Amino acid sequence: MDASQLSIKLFLLSLLCTIIMFKSVTWSSKIHCNQKDMNTLLHFKQGVIDPSGMISSWFPKLDCCQWKGVKCDNITGRVTQLHLPCHTNQPKFVDIGEKDDKSNCLTGKFSLTFLELEFLSYLNFSNNDFKSMQYRSMSSHKCDGLSRGNPPLLSGNSTNLLYLDLSYNFDLLLDNLQWISHLSSLQYLNLGGVHLLHKEIDWLQSVTMLPSLLELHLESCQLENIYPSLHYANLTSLQVLNLADNSFLSDEFPSWLFNLSSDISQIDLSQNQIHGQLPKILPKLRSIKSLILSSNYLKGIIPNWFGQLEQLQELDLSNNFLSGPIPESLGNISSLIELILELNELNGSLPDDLGQLFNLETLLVSKNLFTGIVYDRNLLSSANLKQFSMSSPALIFDCDPEWVPPFQLILIYLGYVKEKLPSWLFTQSSLKYLHIRHSIVSFGPLDKFWNFATQLEYYNLFNNTINGDITNVLLSSKVVALSSNNLRGGMPRISPAVVVLILDNNSLSGSIYPLLCDKMTYKSNLTILSMSNTNLSGELTDCWNNWKSLIFVSLRHNNLTGKIPRSIGSLFDLRYLYLKSNKIFGEVPFSLRKCKNLRILDLSHNNISGAIPSWLGQLSFRGLQLRSNQFSGNIPTQICELRSLVVIDFESNKLSGPIPNCLRNITAMLFSYISTHTVDAILKVPGMRRLRFGTGISMLVKGNELQYHMMMNAIDLSSNNLSGNVPLEMYMLTGLQSLNLSHNQLMGTIPQEIGNMLELEEIDLSRNNFSGEIPESMSALHYLAVLNLSFNKFLGKIPLGTQLGSTNLSYIGNPDLCGLPLTKICPHEEKSHNTKLTEEECDELYSSFYMGLGIGFFMGFWGVFGTILFNRRCRHAYFRFLHQMYDYVIQKII
The missing domain is CATH 1.20.5 (Single alpha-helices involved in coiled-coils or other helix-helix interfaces)
Structure with a gap:
C-alpha cells in the first residue's frame, strides 16, 4: 500500500468518524416537547370527541412535537402552532340551509386551556363542529369559570398569540368574550359563523382591548346590537373589519367607528340589516381602500364626500335602497378598481366623469332606475375594464357601430336593450359570462350569434325576442339558460361540456328523444335539465341511463305521454323530479326506489294509477305531490318514516281507508321553526361563480295555486274516499300551517288539542261527517286566515274569536250550529233574551x-x-x- 492510498483511507476514516460524532451529538441534543405544554394539550383533548381520529396521535408515549397539527420551536421545544382545521367534502349541488357533513370533524367542548401555552402564536380550529366553550382552567388555583364574572385563565401567559381562527364552527355558542381581551398581541381574529349571544356579551368592548388587531372577522355571528353607547374604541391598528351577514337593526351607523384610525384598509358590513342613511363619519377614513356595505337596508343618496376617499380601490353599495344620482365626485377617485352599485333605486343619468376612472376593472350598476343615453365616450378611458353591468328600463345605448372598445371584458350584463345588440359586443374575444335580459332586440343573424356563443362558459338570455329555430344547434357552454325567448323548432344538440340546460317557456315542439337518445360517445356532465312549458310531446323515452349526472329534472306543463320509464331509476343523484301537468299514465316504477337522494317528487295533474308505493318511505322526501291522479288504496303507513317531509299533497285521487295514526313521526312538522323551509339550491360549477336555482313547489294555499320557494308545512288529503276518525296524532303536528281534509267521509269530533296547532293558517274540514261541538281552543289560532267547516254535523255554539267569526260560509250545512256569524240564536241565549225587561x-x-x-x-x-x-x-x-x-x-x- 503506497502513501497516497494510505492517506485516502485515513481521510475516509476521519470523515466517517466526524459524521458519527455529529450524529451522536445531534441525537443527544434533540429538543423534546416541553412537559408542561404536553400536559396542557392532553387536558384540552379530554373534552374533545374525535370521530375520525384526527388527534389520535395525541398520547403521552409520543413526543408532542410529532403530534398531528402541532408545531414546536426547533430550539426550545415549546409549542408554537396548533393547526387542525376540518376539511369537508363540498358537494357540487347544495340545498340552501343544508349544513356540510361534519361527521369527520372534531366536536364536543372547546377548552380555553390552550391559553396556558405561553409560546403559542398560531391557532386554527376552523370548520370543525364544536358545540360549546369550556372556560375552566387546568390549574385549580386559577379561575374556574366565567359564571362569576372573573377573567378567564389568566396571568399573562397568552400574550404571544397572534392568530386565532375558530370560524365556521356553526353550532359553537359563546356567551362570554372576556378571555379575548387578554390576548394583547392578537393580530388576526376570526369567529365567523360562531353564535355570539348578543344579549349576554359586549363583543365590541372585548375586541377594543386588542391594540395590535389588524383583522377582525365576525360575519354570520347572529349579532343584533352594535352598542352605540360605547364612545371609545381603541382599534387604531385595524385593517380589515368584516361584520357581514348579521342582524344589526340600528337606524344609525355605529358611533364607535368615529374613533377608527385612518390606517384602516377594509370595512365589510355586507348582508346586515343596518337601517337608515349612509353614515356621515366615513370621510374621516381618508386611507380606506375597500368599503363594502352591500346587502343592507341603507337608504338615501350617495353623499359627495365619497370622492374624498382618495385611496379607495373597492366600493360596493349593492343590494340596498339607495336613491338619487351617482355623485360626480366618484370620478375623482383615480385609484378605484371596483365600483358596484347594482340592485338599488338610483336614478338620473350616468356621470361623464366615470370615464376618467382609468384603473377601473369592475363597473356593475344594473337593476337601477337610470335615464338618459350611454355613449361610447363614457367608457373611452376604461382600458382595464373586465366586468361591465348596466340595465335600466329608460336607459338607451347609443354607440358608434364601428366603435371598438379599448377593453376586453370577461363578464357583461345588459338589460332593456332596444333595436339591436351593440356591435362592439362581438369584438370581445375574452368574454366568458353573458347576461341579456328583458330586451326587444334582434339577435340576427343567429348563426353569427351561436358561433360567438361557443367561446362563452355561461350565458343567460332571459325574456328577450330571439324568435329563432334551434333545431340541431350545438350548445357547448357549461351553462346555457334560454328561458322565455320564443325559441322554435325541435331539440338542440349539446356537447359534453354542458352542465346546465334551461329552455323553459319557449315554443319548442316534438319529442325529447333526439336530445336524450342520440348515440353518445362521451360521458355526460349535465346536472340541470329544465324544459317546462315548451310544448314537448311524445313519450319520456327510456334513455335516462345515459344521463346519470342529473340532479334536477323539470318537464312540467308539456304534452308528454306514456309511462314513467324504468331507466329514470338509474339517476342515483337525482334530487328533484317535476313531471306535473302532462298526460303520463301507468304506475310509479319500482326502479325509482333507487333514487335515494330524491327530495321533491311532483307527479301532480297526470293519469298515474295504482297504489301509492310503500317503498317511498325509504327515500328522503321533503315534498311529495301526487294530486289530481288516479291513485287508489290506502295511504301507506310507511309515509310516516319520512321524517323530513313538509308537504303531503294527495288531493283529488281515489284513496280510501283511514288516515295513518303515525303522522307524529314526521318530525319536520312538529316545530314552528321549520314551518317555512327553503328549497332553493346552489350549484357549484368548477371555475365559475355559484349558481342559485329555485327548487320550489306549487301549492294550493288559501284557494290559490302559487309557486313557493319557501315550502309551507302542509297536508292536503282532500277529495278522496278516506273514512274513519282523524287520528289524534294529526293534531299533534304543531308546526303545520295548512290542513285540508275536505270532501271525504271522515267522522268523529275535533279534539281540544287542535288549539296547540298555533301555526295554522288554513284549515278545511268541509263536506265530511264530523260531529260534536267546535272546541273553544280554536280561538287560540291567531294566524288562521281560512276556515271551512261547512256541510258536516257540528252542533252547539260557535266559539268567540275574530278568526272564527269572519263569514257564515265557513259553517253552512251544519243545521245544529248557532251563534255568530250565523243568524240562528242559540237556545240558552234565546231564553235569557225572553227574560229581559220591556x-x-x-x-x-x-x-x-x-x-x-x-x-x-x-x-x-x-x-x-x-x-x-x-x-x-x-x-x-x-x-x-x-x-x-x-x-x-x-x-x-x-
Missing part, C-alpha cells in the same frame, strides 16, 4: 230610580244645612271652622 218597564224602573235619588239628596242636604241654620252652637262652630281654614290657606299662599 222598554216600558225599563223606563218606569229608571224613573223610580231617579225619583228616589232626588228625594235622598233633598233629605240629606236639609238634614245637614237645617242643623247649621237652626242650631246656634252648630252654626258658630261651623263658621269658626271656615274662618280657621281661611287663615290656614292664606298663610300657605303667603
Whole structure:
C-alpha cells in the first residue's frame, strides 16, 4: 500500500468518524416537547370527541412535537402552532340551509386551556363542529369559570398569540368574550359563523382591548346590537373589519367607528340589516381602500364626500335602497378598481366623469332606475375594464357601430336593450359570462350569434325576442339558460361540456328523444335539465341511463305521454323530479326506489294509477305531490318514516281507508321553526361563480295555486274516499300551517288539542261527517286566515274569536250550529233574551230610580244645612271652622 492510498483511507476514516460524532451529538441534543405544554394539550383533548381520529396521535408515549397539527420551536421545544382545521367534502349541488357533513370533524367542548401555552402564536380550529366553550382552567388555583364574572385563565401567559381562527364552527355558542381581551398581541381574529349571544356579551368592548388587531372577522355571528353607547374604541391598528351577514337593526351607523384610525384598509358590513342613511363619519377614513356595505337596508343618496376617499380601490353599495344620482365626485377617485352599485333605486343619468376612472376593472350598476343615453365616450378611458353591468328600463345605448372598445371584458350584463345588440359586443374575444335580459332586440343573424356563443362558459338570455329555430344547434357552454325567448323548432344538440340546460317557456315542439337518445360517445356532465312549458310531446323515452349526472329534472306543463320509464331509476343523484301537468299514465316504477337522494317528487295533474308505493318511505322526501291522479288504496303507513317531509299533497285521487295514526313521526312538522323551509339550491360549477336555482313547489294555499320557494308545512288529503276518525296524532303536528281534509267521509269530533296547532293558517274540514261541538281552543289560532267547516254535523255554539267569526260560509250545512256569524240564536241565549225587561218597564224602573235619588239628596242636604241654620252652637262652630281654614290657606299662599 503506497502513501497516497494510505492517506485516502485515513481521510475516509476521519470523515466517517466526524459524521458519527455529529450524529451522536445531534441525537443527544434533540429538543423534546416541553412537559408542561404536553400536559396542557392532553387536558384540552379530554373534552374533545374525535370521530375520525384526527388527534389520535395525541398520547403521552409520543413526543408532542410529532403530534398531528402541532408545531414546536426547533430550539426550545415549546409549542408554537396548533393547526387542525376540518376539511369537508363540498358537494357540487347544495340545498340552501343544508349544513356540510361534519361527521369527520372534531366536536364536543372547546377548552380555553390552550391559553396556558405561553409560546403559542398560531391557532386554527376552523370548520370543525364544536358545540360549546369550556372556560375552566387546568390549574385549580386559577379561575374556574366565567359564571362569576372573573377573567378567564389568566396571568399573562397568552400574550404571544397572534392568530386565532375558530370560524365556521356553526353550532359553537359563546356567551362570554372576556378571555379575548387578554390576548394583547392578537393580530388576526376570526369567529365567523360562531353564535355570539348578543344579549349576554359586549363583543365590541372585548375586541377594543386588542391594540395590535389588524383583522377582525365576525360575519354570520347572529349579532343584533352594535352598542352605540360605547364612545371609545381603541382599534387604531385595524385593517380589515368584516361584520357581514348579521342582524344589526340600528337606524344609525355605529358611533364607535368615529374613533377608527385612518390606517384602516377594509370595512365589510355586507348582508346586515343596518337601517337608515349612509353614515356621515366615513370621510374621516381618508386611507380606506375597500368599503363594502352591500346587502343592507341603507337608504338615501350617495353623499359627495365619497370622492374624498382618495385611496379607495373597492366600493360596493349593492343590494340596498339607495336613491338619487351617482355623485360626480366618484370620478375623482383615480385609484378605484371596483365600483358596484347594482340592485338599488338610483336614478338620473350616468356621470361623464366615470370615464376618467382609468384603473377601473369592475363597473356593475344594473337593476337601477337610470335615464338618459350611454355613449361610447363614457367608457373611452376604461382600458382595464373586465366586468361591465348596466340595465335600466329608460336607459338607451347609443354607440358608434364601428366603435371598438379599448377593453376586453370577461363578464357583461345588459338589460332593456332596444333595436339591436351593440356591435362592439362581438369584438370581445375574452368574454366568458353573458347576461341579456328583458330586451326587444334582434339577435340576427343567429348563426353569427351561436358561433360567438361557443367561446362563452355561461350565458343567460332571459325574456328577450330571439324568435329563432334551434333545431340541431350545438350548445357547448357549461351553462346555457334560454328561458322565455320564443325559441322554435325541435331539440338542440349539446356537447359534453354542458352542465346546465334551461329552455323553459319557449315554443319548442316534438319529442325529447333526439336530445336524450342520440348515440353518445362521451360521458355526460349535465346536472340541470329544465324544459317546462315548451310544448314537448311524445313519450319520456327510456334513455335516462345515459344521463346519470342529473340532479334536477323539470318537464312540467308539456304534452308528454306514456309511462314513467324504468331507466329514470338509474339517476342515483337525482334530487328533484317535476313531471306535473302532462298526460303520463301507468304506475310509479319500482326502479325509482333507487333514487335515494330524491327530495321533491311532483307527479301532480297526470293519469298515474295504482297504489301509492310503500317503498317511498325509504327515500328522503321533503315534498311529495301526487294530486289530481288516479291513485287508489290506502295511504301507506310507511309515509310516516319520512321524517323530513313538509308537504303531503294527495288531493283529488281515489284513496280510501283511514288516515295513518303515525303522522307524529314526521318530525319536520312538529316545530314552528321549520314551518317555512327553503328549497332553493346552489350549484357549484368548477371555475365559475355559484349558481342559485329555485327548487320550489306549487301549492294550493288559501284557494290559490302559487309557486313557493319557501315550502309551507302542509297536508292536503282532500277529495278522496278516506273514512274513519282523524287520528289524534294529526293534531299533534304543531308546526303545520295548512290542513285540508275536505270532501271525504271522515267522522268523529275535533279534539281540544287542535288549539296547540298555533301555526295554522288554513284549515278545511268541509263536506265530511264530523260531529260534536267546535272546541273553544280554536280561538287560540291567531294566524288562521281560512276556515271551512261547512256541510258536516257540528252542533252547539260557535266559539268567540275574530278568526272564527269572519263569514257564515265557513259553517253552512251544519243545521245544529248557532251563534255568530250565523243568524240562528242559540237556545240558552234565546231564553235569557225572553227574560229581559220591556222598554216600558225599563223606563218606569229608571224613573223610580231617579225619583228616589232626588228625594235622598233633598233629605240629606236639609238634614245637614237645617242643623247649621237652626242650631246656634252648630252654626258658630261651623263658621269658626271656615274662618280657621281661611287663615290656614292664606298663610300657605303667603
